[in-house]
Amino acid sequence: MRAASALLAAAIAVTAQTSTPPEPTRPSFADFIAGVRSEALSRGIRQEILDPALAIDEPLPIVLERDRTQAETVLSLEKYIERRLTVKRIRTGHEMLEHHAELLKKVADRYGVPPNIVVAIWGVESEYGRLSGIRPTIAALATLAWDPRRSTFFRGELFDALEILNRNDIDLEHLKGSWAGAMGQSQFMPSSYLKFAEDFDGDGRKDIWSTPDDVFASIANYLKGHGWIAGETWGREVTAAPDAATRIARDIAHREGSCKAMRDMTVAQPLTEWQKLGVRLRGGKPLPPVDMEASLVSGSTRRFLVYRNYDAILEYNCANAYALGVALLADRITGAPPPEPKKAAPKKALTKKPVRRKGKA
Numbered sequence: 001m002r003a004a005s006a007l008l009a010a011a012i013a014v015t016a017q018t019s020t021p022p023e024p025t026r027p028s029f030a031d032f033i034a035g036v037r038s039e040a041l042s043r044g045i046r047q048e049i050l051d052p053a054l055a056i057d058e059p060l061p062i063v064l065e066r067d068r069t070q071a072e073t074v075l076s077l078e079k080y081i082e083r084r085l086t087v088k089r090i091r092t093g094h095e096m097l098e099h100h101a102e103l104l105k106k107v108a109d110r111y112g113v114p115p116n117i118v119v120a121i122w123g124v125e126s127e128y129g130r131l132s133g134i135r136p137t138i139a140a141l142a143t144l145a146w147d148p149r150r151s152t153f154f155r156g157e158l159f160d161a162l163e164i165l166n167r168n169d170i171d172l173e174h175l176k177g178s179w180a181g182a183m184g185q186s187q188f189m190p191s192s193y194l195k196f197a198e199d200f201d202g203d204g205r206k207d208i209w210s211t212p213d214d215v216f217a218s219i220a221n222y223l224k225g226h227g228w229i230a231g232e233t234w235g236r237e238v239t240a241a242p243d244a245a246t247r248i249a250r251d252i253a254h255r256e257g258s259c260k261a262m263r264d265m266t267v268a269q270p271l272t273e274w275q276k277l278g279v280r281l282r283g284g285k286p287l288p289p290v291d292m293e294a295s296l297v298s299g300s301t302r303r304f305l306v307y308r309n310y311d312a313i314l315e316y317n318c319a320n321a322y323a324l325g326v327a328l329l330a331d332r333i334t335g336a337p338p339p340e341p342k343k344a345a346p347k348k349a350l351t352k353k354p355v356r357r358k359g360k361a
Contacts, residue, residue, distance in 0.1 A: 059143035077299035080321035093333035111220035112230025120330035133177035160190035184208030226315035235306035244278030259318035
């Protein structure tokens with residue numbers, strides 16, 4: 001009996017160990033910062049840069065909280081798109097497209113990325129330059145690098161941010177951005193800044209924080225560097241009858257990829273094949289007879305065929321909700337701006353009708 005009990009206890013212990021793995025060990029935050037300092041010095045980051053930059057006493061709780069509640073992963077695809085395509089954002093995007101038309105044309109001529117795509121990313125990332133982030137970039141990245149969830153990625157970004165300071169591209173006081181360490185109006189991670197930021201106005205600085213020339217050129221250079229093909233569109237919204245949707249889900253394989261957004265898309269197929277499967281343009285019209293391949297992205301109620309340029313948008317943020325939000329915003333800001341919301345008509349003052357009393361007039 002005792003042997004059986006011992007075996008049962010051992011089995012329970014083994015089950016507990018396999019079903020709930022222990023939390024990964026990590027150093028104290030102070031020890032982590034000390035390790036970063038030592039490695040940064042070995043990478044050639046100057047002491048006078050490190051002393052103020054790494055004067056961080058503790059991780060930022062708000063950063064860890066935001067990391068676990070990202071809108072692109074918490075909201076449904078349809079709800080995320082609805083929140084992104086507001087009347088105000090579309091109207092402002094249209095105005096920005098017209099206001100910066102000459103500059104955006106120069107950027108498009110050099111990089112091959114259409115103005116509306118550049119402006120849409122600018123709008124989604126920083127509300128057209130109005131909201132580029134208030135979190136201290138070094139402290140945010142140090143917090144995420146110390147946290148075990150994605151420590152390897154953010155540790156690399158932390159050293160790249162220190163390198164940006166080391167190069168005197170910006171000073172520590174102004175190095176602020178999102179909770180995830182994305183910087184400037186283009187919301188580049190430090191590694192993207194080092195690789196894709198552009199000095200389009202030729203003043204010797206790659207200023208994605210306050211110079212529209214550099215902001216637009218950097219966004220376009222990023223997309224071009226990730227495979228954007230000049231002259232091609234991103235995709236289009238489509239429909240599929242219930243039986244067609246069932247057939248597609250059963251017979252069409254999904255792509256492989258390092259992020260979930262890629263794995264949620266089907267493999268690319270010629271438009272003629274999608275036509276045979278029962279996919280139609282929104283409104284019921286047949287797909288265009290062009291020699292292109294597309295993958296299908298499906299939400300709960302909406303579907304999209306997306307081309308190669310869609311992958312370039314995904315490189316900015318690998319979430320289908322994000323990429324479709326950008327793409328659909330780009331389409332909407334090219335047409336006429338949405339009408340101003342109608343003001344409610346003023347209510348008429350209530351007037352009392354005279355009451356006729358019985359009796360003498």
